């Protein structure tokens with residue numbers, strides 16, 4: 035099922051996933067907006083809706099398995115898998131290296147869809163895609179709720195996302211919100 039940009043934004047705002055204010059990002063840069071996808075995904079009905087919408091973009095590709103990187107990718111990957119009627123595995127870091135643990139198996143017969151909540155640098159999902167390819171499986175595509183990347187990232191497969199968000203970032207000395215003395219907030223997670 036298609037989901038329109040304005041509907042996604044409305045859900046983000048309603049659930050507190052997209053905040054307006056004055057935020058200090060982990061990079062040290064400041065921004066007037068902050069996105070925390072976990073806020074949307076805490077509501078199963080919205081998680082399902084997003085999952086179905088992403089699944090709809092890959093429904094005729096013969097996907098056999100969906101994979102997401104921990105932690106951010108797990109919930110939405112599972113919702114996509116549910117909508118496709120396929121299994122879902124997740125990758126996680128062990129000593130900093132992305133791996134499939136817990137007995138999860140992917141093999142040459144699998145056509146895998148890699149799913150993340152938000153693509154910023156694409157680092158985690160890209161590492162997961164490499165791990166999947168190393169098993170001999172084919173990576174059919176990459177999907178996410180939000181594309182926040184500032185440059186095009188090459189995953190070696192097609193990336194399909196529900197919405198592209200350009201969150202503007204500023205150096206502290208060039209930040210107008212600082213000049214206005216708007217209180218600065220440091221949000222919780224690295225993402």
Ligand SMILES: [Zn+2]
Pocket residue numbers: 056064065206209210211212213218
């Ligand atoms: Zn500022």
